[in-house]
Amino acid sequence: MDNHTLLSSFGKWLAPICTKMFTTAVAECQQDKYVKKLTTTAYLKLFLLAQLQNREGLRHIADDVLCEDLQRELGLTSISASQLSRKHKQVDPELLRQVFERLAKLACSRQGTANPRHKIKIIDSTTVTLCLQKFKWAEFRKTKAGIKIHMRLSFIDEQDIIPEKATVTTAKKNDRTQMNELVHEPGVTYVFxxxxxxxxxxxxxxxxxxxxxxxxxxxxxxxxxxxxxxxxxxxxxxxxxxxxxxxxxxxxxxxxxxxxxxxxxxxxxxxxxxxDLTCDEISEMYRSRWAIETFFKWMKQHLQIKHLYGSSEQAVTNQVWVALIAFCLLALVKLETKVKHSLLQLTRWLTKLLWQPYGKWLQQLKRKPNRTSRGRQKTRAVT
Known part of the structure; x- marks a missing residue:
């Protein structure tokens, strides 16, 4: 039997993070010291599944563990919402940030120098508004709270982009304060x-x-x-x-x-x-910045960053990193299989075939998009 038979679709999707590098990083920061049940690996798998299925709360996530296939994947038979809440607040956001950046680097490494836009990086931020009563640490205005996600995105081909670097701050932070984090590589053109x-x-x-x-x-x-x-x-x-x-x-x-x-x-x-460029090339380079607006719109519609699973700063930051990890995992599947379907379509098939052999998901991925679906794919992010 080959890997398409042995590995479930969910297992294949998670494969890039289920590595020795991740388990070593968890051990080095002693993230699972004294942990008897919900390990960091199980936590990440469970919350990535929640991203796929758009779970709105911890109780919904806890109920997912009733599935026997998921129990085998996680190595546990039950979990409570309170246990999930504690773990969500305890996981070090730096660990998840490293996972995201490693996946993004892997995706960007597959773009190749043949891509005419491989030396263009887009810088921008998006604000997620929050309830001031629940998130007082993120006070933004008199009646609002919020966080700001600052991103650097890279083109992986002429049109599709992927986030390769991000920082999370309160919404009060000025965009300029994050430029040292996002802009530093000589020879690259940053558009903002x-x-x-x-x-x-x-x-x-x-x-x-x-x-x-x-x-x-x-x-x-x-x-x-x-x-x-x-x-x-x-x-x-x-x-x-x-x-x-x-x-x-x-x-x-x-x-x-x-x-x-x-x-x-x-x-x-x-x-x-x-x-060294023509004036029209400069103009077109700036127009390419709108790709990030499309990405932000897609992210807010299809990634779970509005229904937050915790109110602490650490829990909110962790959820942002998990959402970006989920996006990178989907993008990696699309890059590996070289299919033309949207990420949203890949997600739909994955949620229906979670515990089926990967070969069945791959069979769906290899189907040619019909004319109607191709006509609807107007977004410029990897969607």
Missing amino acids: DRGYIDYAAFDRYCLDGIFFVTRLKSNTHMEPLEERDVPEGSQVSADWCVRIGSQQKKMKHALRMVQTQDSEGNLLFLVTNRF
Whole structure:
């Protein structure tokens, strides 16, 4: 018998995390010291299953363990909601973050240098609003609480993207505070919106060989230095060499300003330290940033980050990491099988064939998408 017969679909999906590296990491941080029942491995499997099945609470998750197939997978026969709650608060978020980053790195390693966008990274954040009474540690406004998920996403082909780095903060945190975590690799072009404008950081990027493309704020002081030629038929209306900054202090390095329009005809003023590309390439590079908006929309619709299983900061952070791990596991299956189906379709089949041999899930994956389903796949994330 081959692996397609021996391994369940659920087991195949989890295979990238069920490694010696993970068990060693758990042992090193003594995460399971004195644990007799719900190990960290069993916890992660159970909460990943909850992501697949969109469980809304710990009692629903506890009831899942009544399934005999799941009992064999976890190595336990029952669990209570209170035990799940304690474990959810106790697991070290750093451990789950490492799992996510390792899976993301594995997915990105499969993109290859043939992908024309493999040197483009998109930076952005999304806010998840919370109830202030339950999440007082995440106070955002007078009547709201919230967390912010800051992400760096990478293209794994011309259109599809995957998160490769993330940080989780309270919603009050300014986006610029996370740039040191997300932007640091020379030779890569980082694309981000005007919420990340930092003139001192831009000067540092110019010195370190880090490229960027972003949109100017309306109050940015700009000094034109030299006009550049714009090709005939270009969507770009102006291309200048400029120096930007505040009225009190300007950047030391000159940048390039490209004036173009968005899909609604509104003017966009883009700045970059890429002088080697055409103005249309700069414009298109910034337009690629909208892929992250599609990803955030998909994440909030299909990953379980709105129905939270705990109210402590550690429990909330853990749930974000589990959601991102679930996404990466699905993306890895799609990359490995090289199928054209959406991640949502892969998820539907997986939930129906959880305990069936992997071969049955693979058989579904290899089915060609019909014309209707292909027409509906308009998202730009790995969906």
